[in-house]
Amino acid sequence: MENTLTIGLTLFLTLCVDISEAVGRKEGPHGENTQKRLAGSSDNKGGRCSYTFIVPQQKLTGALCLNTQSSTANHSEVAALRLELVQQQEQLEKLRGQLEQEGSLAMEVRALRKESSSMNSRIAQLYGQLLHEVMHKKDQALEQRRVENLLLNATTQALQVSSNYRELEKKYGALTSILSSQNQFIARLEKQCQCRGSSQASLVGTNEMTNDVQRDQSAPPRQQDKTAHYIPSTTAHTPTDSPFISFPVTKNPGPWRDCQHVLDSGETASAIYLLRPQSTNRLLQAWCQQSHAQGGWTVIQRRQDGSVNFFRTWEQYKQGFGNLDGEYWLGLEHLYWITRQAQYKLRVTLEDWQGRQVFAEYDSFHLEPENDWYRLRLGQYSGNAGDSLSWHNNKAFTTLDRDKDSYTGNCAHYQKGGWWYHMCAHSNLNGVWYRGGHYRSRYQDGAYWAEFHGGSYSLKRISMMIKPI
Numbered sequence: 428m429e430n431t432l433t434i435g436l437t438l439f440l441t442l443c444v445d446i447s448e449a450v451g452r453k454e455g456p457h458g459e460n461t462q463k464r465l466a467g468s469s470d471n472k473g474g475r476c477s478y479t480f481i482v483p484q485q486k487l488t489g490a491l492c493l494n495t496q497s498s499t500a501n502h503s504e505v506a507a508l509r510l511e512l513v514q515q516q517e518q519l520e521k522l523r524g525q526l527e528q529e530g531s532l533a534m535e536v537r538a539l540r541k542e543s544s545s546m547n548s549r550i551a552q553l554y555g556q557l558l559h560e561v562m563h564k565k566d567q568a569l570e571q572r573r574v575e576n577l578l579l580n581a582t583t584q585a586l587q588v589s590s591n592y593r594e595l596e597k598k599y600g601a602l603t604s605i606l607s608s609q610n611q612f613i614a615r616l617e618k619q620c621q622c623r624g625s626s627q628a629s630l631v632g633t634n635e636m637t638n639d640v641q642r643d644q645s646a647p648p649r650q651q652d653k654t655a656h657y658i659p660s661t662t663a664h665t666p667t668d669s670p671f672i673s674f675p676v677t678k679n680p681g682p683w684r685d686c687q688h689v690l691d692s693g694e695t696a697s698a699i700y701l702l703r704p705q706s707t708n709r710l711l712q713a714w715c716q717q718s719h720a721q722g723g724w725t726v727i728q729r730r731q732d733g734s735v736n737f738f739r740t741w742e743q744y745k746q747g748f749g750n751l752d753g754e755y756w757l758g759l760e761h762l763y764w765i766t767r768q769a770q771y772k773l774r775v776t777l778e779d780w781q782g783r784q785v786f787a788e789y790d791s792f793h794l795e796p797e798n799d800w801y802r803l804r805l806g807q808y809s810g811n812a813g814d815s816l817s818w819h820n821n822k823a824f825t826t827l828d829r830d831k832d833s834y835t836g837n838c839a840h841y842q843k844g845g846w847w848y849h850m851c852a853h854s855n856l857n858g859v860w861y862r863g864g865h866y867r868s869r870y871q872d873g874a875y876w877a878e879f880h881g882g883s884y885s886l887k888r889i890s891m892m893i894k895p896i
């Protein structure tokens with residue numbers, strides 16, 4: 428604008444100078460006053476510079492110098508200037524248009540930048556989500572692999588269990604087969620026993636069974652079983668007959684009520700004596716222990732060398748069996764009649780394989796009759812062997828062929844001897860006599876007293892004795 432104004436003023440001044448010169452040339456000598464009035468004190472002679480001051484309406488700063496001699500502008504220059512002015516105006520317009528265009532572009536750029544920024548944040552968000560999903564999928568893959576491994580392990584275990592189950596089934600089948608054959612064997616034995624009883628065919632059947640079971644025992648079978656001391660089975664059918672073959676040489680031939688009676692009669696030697704309990708015609712022989720614990724003891728059971736098989740039937744446990752000077756069982760029926768006479772006490776003496784001797788005493792002992800399965804009635808314990816019989820108090824007697832115990836199976840079958848079983852035993856002095864004490868067996872079938880060395884220790888010497896109080 429300032430340039431345009433300057434150019435305008437210059438043109439105006441140039442035009443003014445031209446006009447005044449033209450006027451001066453027309454007036455000639457008459458125009459001197461006028462020239463002097465216009466130029467003031469300045470003199471136009473000899474090409475001297477004349478000045479004309481024009482005060483524009485706008486405020487001007489600085490002095491304006493007009494060379495009247497150079498103001499020979501022509502129209503072409505004016506036209507050129509005008510053209511230039513127009514061109515500049517056009518350029519100005521163009522610039523303005525460009526400026527406006529640039530302004531709109533700047534707006535667009537700003538909008539684009541804003542959009543770009545929002546897009547960037549959106550991309551960052553999406554990237555974050557994607558990363559999260561990738562990690563999640565990775566975790567899922569790991570979890571899936573873990574579950575697959577667990578499944579694999581479980582399957583392996585299931586297969587193992589299945590295999591074990593099949594093996595157990597096979598074992599069970601084998602055991603069932605063994606049990607079946609054992610039952611058949613037992614039935615055969617019972618039949619043989621019955622045959623033996625009815626035909627009175629002496630001891631052939633018994634000896635067969637003895638030998639057969641003897642194989643379970645560590646001691647070899649002895650010929651003693653076949654000697655004259657064996658208690659014959661005829662007593663079961665003719666109780667009044669004497670079942671005994673030998674008698675000791677005594678001052679008084681007897682019979683006596685019990686061994687205390689023998690002692691009281693002056694017979695102080697420990698030996699076999701003939702007894703006949705009161706209220707019965709039943710005669711029997713028993714070993715009287717007269718030197719131990721003040722004497723007078725009627726021995727009702729003895730183990731010492733494994734020479735006699737104790738895996739016997741009900742009838743045999745009822746009547747008694749074995750060798751009176753060795754291992755034997757006096758008989759439940761005899762015990763019943765003896766203990767009816769008075770109040771008796773029971774003494775159990777035990778000896779282990781190191782020679783240690785202990786005893787257990789019960790201050791009362793008697794049996795119920797056969798129709799109550801010779802139920803055990805026992806008093807208070809004393810002694811140093813430990814009490815392994817009170818648990819059996821008030822229990823019926825059980826044998827291989829007569830199961831009166833409270834166990835689901837037959838305890839006598841597993842423990843290989845008749846006893847007052849509960850379910851099953853804290854003691855079984857009629858079990859298998861194993862040599863050496865500790866034994867290895869499928870069942871707890873040794874001759875043991877749990878409180879003395881436990882159930883898997885077969886004792887060396889055992890005796891059960893009764894004596895009236």
Ligand SMILES: [Ca+2]
Nearest residue numbers: 832834835836
């Ligand atoms: Ca039972």
